[in-house]
Amino acid sequence: MAHGSKLMALNSQRMSILLPTGQPRIESMRMINITKRFPGVLANDKVNFDVKAGEIHALLGENGAGKSTLMRQLGGLYRPDGGEIHLDGKPVQFKSPADSIQRGIGMIHQHFMLVPTLTVAENVALGLPSSRGLQLDLDKVSQKIEKLAQRYGLKIHPDAYVWQLSVGEQQRVEIMKALYRGAALLALDEPTAVLTPQEVDDLFKVLRGMAADGHALIFISHKLHEIIDISHRVTVMRDSKVVATHPTAGSTKTQLAREMVGREVILQYDKTPYKPGAAMLRIEDLVVMGDRGQKAVHDVSLIVREGEIFGIAGVSGNGQRELAEALTGLRPVQTGRVVVAGQELTHAKPAQRIAAGQSAIPEERMREGVVKEFSVSENLILQDHGHEPYSRNIFLNFDAIAKESKRLIDEFRVKTPSAETPIKNLSGGNIQKVIMAREINRKPRVLICAQPTRGVDIGASEYIHQRLLEQRSAGTATLLISEDLDELLALSDRIAVMFDGKIMSIIDRDKATVERLGLLMAGVKA
Amino acid sequence: MSQVRRIVNTSFETLLPVVGVIVALIIGAFMLLALGANPITAYGALIEGAFGSQYSFMQTLVKATPLLLVGLGVCIAFRGGVINIGGEGQIIVGGLGATAIALALPNLPGVLLLPLALIAGIISGAIWGGIPGVLKARLGVNEILTTIMMNAIAQQLSNFLLRGPMIDPKEVLAKTYLPQSAQVPEQAWLMRLLPPTLLHLGTILAVVLAIGVFVFLWRTIIGYRIRAVGLNPSAAKYAGINVPTYQALALVLGGAFAGLAGAVEVLGVSHRMLDGVSGGYGFSGIVTALFGKLHPLGSIPASVLFGSLLVGADKMQRAVQVPASLIQVLLGLVVIFVVSSDIWVRRRASKRQTNG
Numbered sequence: 086m087a088h089g090s091k092l093m094a095l096n097s098q099r100m101s102i103l104l105p106t107g108q109p110r111i112e113s114m115r116m117i118n119i120t121k122r123f124p125g126v127l128a129n130d131k132v133n134f135d136v137k138a139g140e141i142h143a144l145l146g147e148n149g150a151g152k153s154t155l156m157r158q159l160g161g162l163y164r165p166d167g168g169e170i171h172l173d174g175k176p177v178q179f180k181s182p183a184d185s186i187q188r189g190i191g192m193i194h195q196h197f198m199l200v201p202t203l204t205v206a207e208n209v210a211l212g213l214p215s216s217r218g219l220q221l222d223l224d225k226v227s228q229k230i231e232k233l234a235q236r237y238g239l240k241i242h243p244d245a246y247v248w249q250l251s252v253g254e255q256q257r258v259e260i261m262k263a264l265y266r267g268a269a270l271l272a273l274d275e276p277t278a279v280l281t282p283q284e285v286d287d288l289f290k291v292l293r294g295m296a297a298d299g300h301a302l303i304f305i306s307h308k309l310h311e312i313i314d315i316s317h318r319v320t321v322m323r324d325s326k327v328v329a330t331h332p333t334a335g336s337t338k339t340q341l342a343r344e345m346v347g348r349e350v351i352l353q354y355d356k357t358p359y360k361p362g363a364a365m366l367r368i369e370d371l372v373v374m375g376d377r378g379q380k381a382v383h384d385v386s387l388i389v390r391e392g393e394i395f396g397i398a399g400v401s402g403n404g405q406r407e408l409a410e411a412l413t414g415l416r417p418v419q420t421g422r423v424v425v426a427g428q429e430l431t432h433a434k435p436a437q438r439i440a441a442g443q444s445a446i447p448e449e450r451m452r453e454g455v456v457k458e459f460s461v462s463e464n465l466i467l468q469d470h471g472h473e474p475y476s477r478n479i480f481l482n483f484d485a486i487a488k489e490s491k492r493l494i495d496e497f498r499v500k501t502p503s504a505e506t507p508i509k510n511l512s513g514g515n516i517q518k519v520i521m522a523r524e525i526n527r528k529p530r531v532l533i534c535a536q537p538t539r540g541v542d543i544g545a546s547e548y549i550h551q552r553l554l555e556q557r558s559a560g561t562a563t564l565l566i567s568e569d570l571d572e573l574l575a576l577s578d579r580i581a582v583m584f585d586g587k588i589m590s591i592i593d594r595d596k597a598t599v600e601r602l603g604l605l606m607a608g609v610k611a
Numbered sequence: 612m613s614q615v616r617r618i619v620n621t622s623f624e625t626l627l628p629v630v631g632v633i634v635a636l637i638i639g640a641f642m643l644l645a646l647g648a649n650p651i652t653a654y655g656a657l658i659e660g661a662f663g664s665q666y667s668f669m670q671t672l673v674k675a676t677p678l679l680l681v682g683l684g685v686c687i688a689f690r691g692g693v694i695n696i697g698g699e700g701q702i703i704v705g706g707l708g709a710t711a712i713a714l715a716l717p718n719l720p721g722v723l724l725l726p727l728a729l730i731a732g733i734i735s736g737a738i739w740g741g742i743p744g745v746l747k748a749r750l751g752v753n754e755i756l757t758t759i760m761m762n763a764i765a766q767q768l769s770n771f772l773l774r775g776p777m778i779d780p781k782e783v784l785a786k787t788y789l790p791q792s793a794q795v796p797e798q799a800w801l802m803r804l805l806p807p808t809l810l811h812l813g814t815i816l817a818v819v820l821a822i823g824v825f826v827f828l829w830r831t832i833i834g835y836r837i838r839a840v841g842l843n844p845s846a847a848k849y850a851g852i853n854v855p856t857y858q859a860l861a862l863v864l865g866g867a868f869a870g871l872a873g874a875v876e877v878l879g880v881s882h883r884m885l886d887g888v889s890g891g892y893g894f895s896g897i898v899t900a901l902f903g904k905l906h907p908l909g910s911i912p913a914s915v916l917f918g919s920l921l922v923g924a925d926k927m928q929r930a931v932q933v934p935a936s937l938i939q940v941l942l943g944l945v946v947i948f949v950v951s952s953d954i955w956v957r958r959r960a961s962k963r964q965t966n967g
């Protein structure tokens with residue numbers, strides 16, 4: 086391959102050990118005092134980070150800590166404002182992603198960059214010169230893919246179309262792309278966020294194999310148990326700085342959480358005893374169509390009782406979004422029934438559901454939860470502005486709005502300069518607290534809650550979880566849709582697993598384990 | 612440092628419309644040169660024509676009045692996330708409605724007839740804006756297309772009425788057949804404030820309404836909903852607000868203000884329905900509102916600025932013998948510069964974010 090031989094020529098003056106892919110190893114990569122500024126944000130503040138051949142170095146930090154920014158500078162997407170990057174002891178500069186790939190660095194981003202209408206082989210070969218000049222050499226590409234796939238245990242078929250692949254498979258294609266292009270160092274930005282527990286296990290096998298072969302690996306996550314499981318060393322980032330770098334062996338979850346958040350964190354909640362009351366949300370044989378006209382929700386039946394948190398687990402795209410949209414009146418129900426607090430609301434408009442005592446926390450926080458340009462207090466009255474105390478006759482009552490806003494901001498510990506600040510200036514966690522404050526303040530009988538802590542930092546997540554448990558004690562019936570198994574296990578009383586639009590099984594909390602849920606999430610009936 | 616930069620950025624942003632005007636005038640100067648006219652003489656005449664005397668300045672305010680009224684409607688519509696291009700047609704039907712009522716009830720006293728005629732104009736415009744509103748709410752028909760089509764229908768309706776049922780009987784007697792209505796009864800006229808200038812009560816009404824629209828949009832339940840629907844229809848829907856209803860309402864209100872502009876032109880200036888009563892205000896009003904950053908109070912100075920351009924244009928035309936439509940070109944250039952520099956500023960901001 087022309088590309089590979091160029092790379093070899095580049096390194097031929099050095100005596101390098103070759104990887105099984107035929108590429109020279111990167112013995113060491115060091116990022117020294119890396120500083121990166123965005124308007125009004127210091128994203129990386131004199132960050133030091135290094136990784137060696139054969140090592141898996143984890144980068145741990147809350148959302149917004151600056152992990153992705155650091156990696157994007159290694160990948161040539163951003164240029165550092167200060168500091169240096171050294172490869173095998175020599176300073177280098179990456180002017181573009183192509184530059185960085187040329188030097189043997191591979192990136193798996195949070196969002197995949199594949200063409201769905203092309204095959205795996207075509208995606209891998211895309212942008213690379215062919216060995217036959219103008220003629221395609223896809224057969225050779227396929228052969229090489231199969232060889233690499235076997236070597237690293239990456240289960241993929243070169244001839245499959247990308248649109249047919251699951252998210253986990255697409256991720257393997259991205260890894261294949263990087264390996265094919267000669268990556269000696271591979272950085273994976275939150276690769277497990279989209280995977281089932283079993284897929285995570287498979288990925289970890291691949292990563293361990295790569296490390297054993299002499300690849301240098303950077304693994305980014307904010308999930309503590311994964312870091313402990315896979316990495317040799319861990320670097321913790323907080324507020325754009327590195328707060329610690331140490332071997333992973335001997336570290337505990339509690340210690341890592343403390344380093345990441347900067348204070349003690351509760352990983353286990355105290356739950357009041359489970360005392361379910363009357364059925365508040367009753368879903369019967371619900372069928373909802375998806376955007377492509379398929380049955381996205383397929384004969385789903387369940388009952389959520391007073392004082393109960395009913396969890397719905399599943400890999401995203403298995404009908405959870407459509408279920409939540411149907412329950413909030415955004416998507417029509419095909420057949421079946423929805424009854425809220427004794428009132429049939431199958432085809433009701435959002436306003437009727439709110440009037441019936443249902444609150445909802447939308448998955449798409451910025452799109453459906455808030456009006457970005459509105460102030461915090463304007464967002465706090467999005468549903469209830471039409472009646473007392475927020476308005477009198479036709480006029481909004483600004484005194485009452487200010488008073489209530491202040492109370493809710495204090496009570497929910499929303500960090501904001503003022504109630505008049507546009508909500509888009511707040512962090513994700515604080516925006517979510519505003520939504521929670523608004524929805525809980527209505528004293529709901531039923532709470533539909535989708536991905537409440539996705540993209541929210543640990544401190545705020547912890548607080549949101551406590552509030553959900555408080556609602557449980559107060560008798561609210563909560564339907565908690567989440568992709569985060571830790572969250573579901575920590576909060577739910579019963580857990581249903583959705584796969585392909587159907588409910589695979591409903592399990593009591595004390596019988597639910599990560600393994601069992603994981604199998605069900607992958608569609609395997611236990 | 613960043614503080615300074617922020618202040619510079621903010622003042623830069625507020626100055627941007629002014630810069631847009633200046634750049635448009637500079638380009639206009641080259642066009643004047645190309646037409647063989649001296650730009651300094653031309654612009655001198657323009658300023659003189661708009662502000663040179665009490666009479667000319669009052670004339671500027673008279674022209675600013677319909678611009679402001681139409682602009683207020685545009686503010687409401689755009690804030691509600693709907694685009695109203697139908698100002699022209701709404702002005703026409705507003706003028707027709709006011710004229711018809713005033714002519715039909717000539718014996719009513721002014722305290723009744725004037726408000727009735729104004730209300731007739733408002734309702735006519737509201738219906739003209741409401742038809743696209745309902746079509747959008749019920750069938751999802753694009754309001755840009757329908758409001759434009761409603762302009763054509765209004766124009767034909769006016770052609771028919773002013774040449775047929777509503778034509779001034781004197782025109783028929785004199786066999787001149789000018790397409791205009793009879794003069795409306797004097798008690799229905801909007802009071803002249805500073806005779807002999809043409810300044811009339813409608814100007815004050817427009818300013819009061821600008822304050823009213825401000826209160827409406829930012830202090831009332833309905834105004835809040837219109838803004839929520841305009842900024843984020845998904846979130847508004849999720850919160851239980853009936854999005855199509857409020858979009859339709861925004862179009863109805865937009866039409867009502869343009870209809871009022873038509874009524875005010877008839878009752879305050881021409882005192883009869885004329886063929887060209889809309890005079891391009893339906894479009895210039897959009898420019899006015901955009902220039903005022905879609906804020907009802909910002910629309911007040913914007914309307915004076917564009918009013919002065921319209922009045923000054925006549926004088927400029929006479930001074931250097933160029934078509935007055937050059938002013939329309941200048942207005943267009945101002946819009947292009949104001950809107951595109953706005954986009955440019957935002958692009959620059961987001962670009963700086965990614966490249967540092």
Ligand SMILES: Nc1ncnc2c1ncn2[C@@H]1O[C@H](COP(=O)(O)OP(=O)(O)O)[C@@H](O)[C@H]1O
Binds near residue numbers: 126127964
């Ligand atoms: N392109 C960008 N423009 C402006 N700010 C950014 C950009 N990318 C990241 N940031 C900011 O930099 C900080 C670090 O973000 P990021 O590196 O994405 O964090 P992480 O990956 O650890 O969650 C955040 O405050 C984020 O808002």
Ligand SMILES: [Mg+2]
Binds near residue numbers: 149152153274
């Ligand atoms: Mg990130």
